[in-house]
Amino acid sequence: MPYEMIALLMFSSMMLLLLTGQRVFGAIGFVAVVAAVLLWGDRGGYDIGFAAAIKLMRWYPLLTLPMFIFMGYVLSDSKIADDLYRMFHVWMGGLRGGLAIGTIGLMVLISAMNGLSVAGMAIGATIALPELLKRNYDKLMVTGVIQAGSSLGILVPPSVVLVLYAMIARQPVGQLWLAGAVPGLMMAALFIIYIAIRCRISPNLGPTIDRSELDQITRGEKYRLLLAGLLPVGIFAVMMVPFVNGWTSLVESSAIGALAAFFAAVAKGRMTRQVFETSIRQTLAITCMFMWIILAALAFGAVFDGLGAVKAIENLFTTQWGLNPWVILILMQLSFLLMGTFLDDTAMLVIVAPLYVPLVGALGFDLIWYGVLYTITCQIAYMTPPFGYNLFLMRAMAPPEITITDIYRSIIPFVGVMIVALILVMVFPQIALWLPGLIYDY
Incomplete structure (x- = not known):
């Protein structure tokens, strides 16, 4: 045969x-x-x-996986993420769409703590969504905001998905994380710009908090919340600054992050036996699944x-069919969108990576850059009807008044924003490669 x-x-x-x-x-x-x-x-x-x-x-860098997952669950289960949202609530509630913009900021920081989109979805649906609905935000707007924001978890470092890609594509994890940082922040900025413009055109979509409620919050309370909310930022800085400066290895930095999160929860009096046991159990379950x-x-x-299957398919595309490398790359991205209707990002990666990654390298494309493209495409696929992964997570966590039809309609503009981000990274590869080049002289 x-x-x-x-x-x-x-x-x-x-x-x-x-x-x-x-x-x-x-x-x-x-x-x-x-x-x-x-x-x-x-x-x-x-x-x-x-x-x-x-x-x-x-594979030594795989030790980072349980460290980052543990760090995220400690910060989530100890309710430190609640302080973060309260900070955005107080400081941005006076702006049109301010709470929705603050929710995107929350999702970015949750992504930097955990590296999984599921964590952002769970926190957004349980903390932000009820508050936004209570403040009379449009349900389509807020449902889309939480789904779009949670998808940043697989792009903003420390992305667990990029760790898996690094293992399969044999690329440095640190360079992949840095490559995902600027596109992830760019996408978050595009979400914020879209929300600000929509709420300016239609103020009823994102009303401001009553001035009387904001006046009741003292200046001292505002600064206390600012310090409490920025605690996760400090943990991320303590973890990443030594790594970026070359003082610690990737594994050592992940251990620093896990310890910093643990001691932060202890210092705030929230590291109970139940929180510790739950965090350990969830970390073990997810780590074993990924392994x-x-x-x-x-x-x-x-x-x-x-089998030499990669060479055979490369010959089919380039020699027999005469396709341009960019056409082949676009077809690969479209196949991810199709598979994303019924598979999650990890399944898509392990199914096609043995075929796609060597083919991308043979076509002359940068594998670090392609890892970012793959991740952004997965984010879009997560939110593509009829069977997008995030759509059903949202349906499981949302209140009854938000129907599956609402969820489908809510993601349309955000998918459009993500496609714009994908095109920008494809046309301007330096968006992804600038930071790895600056730090690693890549």
């Missing part, structure tokens, strides 16, 4: 298993090992799985390397 047909059979088998509801790592790993056994016999098949496990265990997914992805990629 031609290798191209074997590769196609592997992909179709994997998608069929995923449609039956099997876990992502189980479907991918099973197809990889079975294909290896059939191609190269028992010894070759077992060696591929074993080699993938050894490679995973020897199994990476293990399966490495095994799947090894089979593809052995």
Whole structure:
């Protein structure tokens, strides 16, 4: 059987298993090992799985994963994120759309604490959404704000998704994080500009807080809230400044961040036994899930390397079909949007990365830059009907008065803003590559 047909059979088998509801790592790993056994016999098949496990265990930067996840859950479960939103509420409530703009700021800081979009969605839906609805904000506006803001978690460092991409694409995590920082902040700024313009045109979408309520808050209370709300910013700075300056390694910085979050919760009297146990359990569960997914992805990629499938597909696109490299890149991004209607970002990455990443390199594109493009495309796919991942998370967490139709309608303008951001990064790669070049001379 031609290798191209074997590769196609592997992909179709994997998608069929995923449609039956099997876990992502189980479907991918099973197809990889079975294909290896059939191609190269028992010894070759077992060696591929074993080699993938050894490679995973020897990848030192993977230690950052549990550290960052633990840091995010400590800050979330100890209610330090509540102080952050209260700060935005007091300082920005007097502006039209100020609470919605503050919610985007909250999401950026939550992303910098956790690196997962689910955490931002949970905090936004439980803390910000009820307050915004109580203040008579338009429900379509606020639902879109929370979904769009939470998607920043997979782009703003320390993004867990970029850690996985670094492992599969064999690229430095630090450079990928720095590459995601400016596009992430740019996207947040575009969200804020859109909210400000919409609320200026239609003030009823984001009314201001009553002046009498703001007058009741003393200047001392405002500054106390400012200090409390900026605590997560201080933790992020304590963690990232030594790393950027080269004083600590990535793993050491992640440990500093986890310890800083823990001691901050202790100092505020919020590190209870329940908070600590919950944070540890959630950290262990998510870390193990990601490790199994990476293990399966490495095994799947090894089979593809052995088949030479990347070379075959590159030859098909560039020689037989004569496609321009940019056309191929755009087709890849469109395929991510399609898969995002029924898969999350991790599943998309491990399914197609063994094929796409080597192909992107062969076409002459920068793999650090492509990691940012992939992540932004995943953000868009997260919010694309009918089965976008964030849409159903929002439906599960939103109050009954927000229907699935409201959720679908709310994301349309924000998806438009994200497409603008994606185009800007594609046309001007230095948006992503400037900061890694400045710090690492990349």
